[in-house]
Amino acid sequence: xxxxxxxxxxxxxxxxxxxxxxxxxxxxxxxxxxxxxxxxxxxxxxxxxxxxxxxxxxxxxxxxxxxxxxxxxxxxxxxxxxxxxxxxxxxxxxxxxxxxxxxxxxxxxxxxxxxxxxxxxxxxxxxxxxxxxxxxxxxxxxxxxxxxxxxxxxxxxxxxxxxxxxxxxxxxxxxxxxxxxxxxxxxxxxxxxxxxxxxxxxxxxxxxxxxxxxxxxxxxxxxxxxxxxxxxxxxxxxxxxxxxxxxxxxxxxxxxxxxxxxxxxxxxxxxxxxxxxxxxxxxxxxxxxxxxxxxxxxxxxxxxxxxxxxxxxxxxxxxxxxxxxxxxxxxxxxxxxxxxxxxxxxxxxxxxxxxxxxxxxxxxxxxxxxxxxxxxxxxxxxxxxxxxxxxxxxxxxxxxxxxxxxxxxxxxxxxxxxxxxxxxxxxxxxxxxxxxxxxxxxxxxxxxxxxxxxxxxxxxxxxxxxxxxxxxxxxxxxxxxxxxxxxxxxxxxxxxxxxxxxxxxxxxxxxxxxxx
Numbered sequence: 001x002x003x004x005x006x007x008x009x010x011x012x013x014x015x016x017x018x019x020x021x022x023x024x025x026x027x028x029x030x031x032x033x034x035x036x037x038x039x040x041x042x043x044x045x046x047x048x049x050x051x052x053x054x055x056x057x058x059x060x061x062x063x064x065x066x067x068x069x070x071x072x073x074x075x076x077x078x079x080x081x082x083x084x085x086x087x088x089x090x091x092x093x094x095x096x097x098x099x100x101x102x103x104x105x106x107x108x109x110x111x112x113x114x115x116x117x118x119x120x121x122x123x124x125x126x127x128x129x130x131x132x133x134x135x136x137x138x139x140x141x142x143x144x145x146x147x148x149x150x151x152x153x154x155x156x157x158x159x160x161x162x163x164x165x166x167x168x169x170x171x172x173x174x175x176x177x178x179x180x181x182x183x184x185x186x187x188x189x190x191x192x193x194x195x196x197x198x199x200x201x202x203x204x205x206x207x208x209x210x211x212x213x214x215x216x217x218x219x220x221x222x223x224x225x226x227x228x229x230x231x232x233x234x235x236x237x238x239x240x241x242x243x244x245x246x247x248x249x250x251x252x253x254x255x256x257x258x259x260x261x262x263x264x265x266x267x268x269x270x271x272x273x274x275x276x277x278x279x280x281x282x283x284x285x286x287x288x289x290x291x292x293x294x295x296x297x298x299x300x301x302x303x304x305x306x307x308x309x310x311x312x313x314x315x316x317x318x319x320x321x322x323x324x325x326x327x328x329x330x331x332x333x334x335x336x337x338x339x340x341x342x343x344x345x346x347x348x349x350x351x352x353x354x355x356x357x358x359x360x361x362x363x364x365x366x367x368x369x370x371x372x373x374x375x376x377x378x379x380x381x382x383x384x385x386x387x388x389x390x391x392x393x394x395x396x397x398x399x400x401x402x403x404x405x406x407x408x409x410x411x412x413x414x415x416x417x418x419x420x421x422x423x424x425x426x427x428x429x430x431x432x433x434x435x436x437x438x439x440x441x442x443x444x445x446x447x448x449x450x451x452x453x454x455x456x457x458x459x460x461x462x463x464x465x466x467x468x469x470x471x472x473x474x475x476x477x478x479x480x481x482x483x484x485x486x487x488x489x490x491x492x493x494x495x496x497x498x499x500x501x502x503x504x505x506x507x508x509x510x511x512x513x514x515x516x
Contacts, residue, residue: 015041017078018294019067019163020171020287021154023086023195023213024048026063028070029287030078031294038295040277043287044073053089056153063153064160071163082167082297083158084289085307087197087211090146090170091117094131094237096138105130109143117145125151129304131205142206144170144305151307167297168307172199172209174289175249177296178273179204184244187234188273189227190288191250191258196223198230200243207241208234224261231266249273249288398422400452401492405430408446413439422492428453430488437461440486453490460487 013034020027030042046069052059071078093116097108109128110121117124124145132140151168158165175188179201190197193214200208210233212226231243245268248258255272263270277284277291284291402420409415419431430447434440440461448456464483 014298016294016298017071017076017081018174018290018297019070019081019083019158020174020290020293021063021083021085022048022171022192023053023088024050024192026066026070027287027290028067028074028076028081029290029294030074030076031291031298033295033298036299038291038298040284040287040291042074042076043284043290044070044075045286046070046073053086056150060153060157060160063157067158067161067163071161078163080164080166081158082169082293083154083165084169084171084174084293085146085150085154086195087171087209088195088213089150090144090307092170092172092209093143095141095143097141099139105139105141109141113143113145116143119145119147123148125307125309127305127307131207142305144307146307148309151309155308165308169293169305170209170307171197171289172206172211173305174292174296175199176201176204176206177292178247178249178277178288182244185234185238185241187231187243187246187268188288189246189248189250189258189262191223191248191254192286193251193254196226198227200234200238202241207238210234221261223258224265227262228265243268245269245271247271247273249285251286252282255282255285401428404450404452405447408443408450410439410442410446413442415439415443426491428490428492429459430490432486432488433464434484434486435482437484440484440488444488447488447490452493454493456488456490458486459489460485462486 013032015030015032017028017030020029024047025045026048027045028043029040032039032041046066048066049059049062052062052066056063093113095109095112095116097105097112100108106128110126113124113126114121117126125148126143126145128144129142130139131142132138154168155165171190175190175197176199178188179186181204182201183203185200185202185207188199188201190199195211195213197211198209199206208230210230212229214222214226234241234243243266246262246266248255248262248270249272250258259270273285273288277288401422405417405420409417413434413436415432415434417430417432419429421429421431423429430443432440432443434443440458444456444458447453462485464485
């Protein structure tokens with residue numbers, strides 16, 4: 001019934017299509033609402049045979065054609081609508097009941113309706129609406145009933161026209177919204193050639209409704225008579241209320257007749273319906289009922305009367321559930337099929353990826369083995385290089401060192417060297433014996449002055465007690481003399497330290513082992 005909502009300027013927009021079934025005409029109107037504002041967007045009508053309501057079953061095709069014609073004339077292609085039956089083909093009565101719960105009120109309505117309905121209760125479609133206020137002494141209920149056969153034929157005509165009816169109400173309720181919520185009773189007259197309908201509304205509630213057929217001529221006199229009867233009937237039912245004004249709606253020609261005949265008959269102001277209908281569009285007044293129904297439905301303020309049988313609604317709901325279930329099942333099957341295909345494709349893709357991963361893993365394993373082999377060879381080469389570099393890469397000049405030591409031995413000192421050690425870190429240790437302490441000290445001084453060593457110090461001096469020192473030619477001495485042992489520690493000045501000195505490039509470097 002309602003079209004998809006949109007947003008415009010912060011207001012929620014809704015569109016609803018309503019169809020009014022008149023005695024001689026079918027009218028369709030589409031109304032757009034934004035908050036409290038309403039606008040008649042499109043409208044159209046189609047004629048209906050005059051005897052259509054005499055035999056609804058025989059006129060079903062003609063009614064379906066008129067419905068399609070009205071919607072087509074308006075340029076509307078709805079799937080769901082709200083529709084209204086003519087006031088003259090339904091029974092509308094008011095019952096005053098004690099205050100009770102809604103369920104109890106419904107039971108009392110079923111009982112009271114037997115007094116008003118001229119047909120067996122199992123042959124009618126019945127609905128009701130509470131129109132009294134909470135503070136009233138009794139609960140006033142509007143009871144609306146229509147022949148079930150009539151309702152079924154009307155709904156079948158809509159189905160043949162390709163439209164679903166969500167709400168089937170009575171035309172008088174379409175006039176309620178045009179009263180504008182007035183606190184004083186307002187009479188609304190919808191007048192067409194051959195028929196009239198009058199509704200009295202107060203504070204948005206339909207207090208009174210009456211329809212009558214009019215002879216073709218004289219139209220003005222018959223209209224004035226029926227309006228007078230309607231006013232008298234309203235006053236008889238509501239003695240404490242009086243109509244404050246009369247608003248007119250209908251076709252252009254009928255309105256002209258009403259405006260000539262009524263002002264002198266009633267003692268209330270008479271004017272045309274305004275509201276959301278365009279005052280500049282005279283033909284729009286003929287769509288007052290359809291536009292009012294659509295506006296109320298779009299605002300969510302439906303009149304509350306729905307003559308669509310509950311059994312039909314239940315069947316439609318069951319069909320919808322089955323359809324939704326079938327669609328859901330189809331969707332599930334489609335999803336499962338899609339999932340199966342996706343799973344198959346995914347599985348195949350995973351298998352391809354697994355095969356590719358295995359190939360890459362084999363390649364990676366081969367690369368790792370090759371890398372390990374290369375790394376092992378590199379490590380062996382690096383170790384060999386370190387060994388060779390450690391043995392050959394010292395910045396020591398062995399010949400120069402030995403010569404410097406030899407040159408530093410004092411002459412005629414009876415000093416003998418027993419060991420010359422060059423450690424891997426470049427530390428030099430000189431071991432020897434001397435007859436006097438001064439001889440060892442003189443060697444230290446000589447090494448310090450040679451320029452070949454640094455950090456020269458006498459690390460140890462000890463008394464070896466006695467020793468037989470050889471004389472020249474290797475003959476033993478005649479007597480034993482005291483002997484001192486010593487150790488001199490120093491570092492070569494040609495090492496890699498900051499004090500290293502440059503040496504001539506023509507001088508040959510002699511490689512040595514750990515000891516010399």
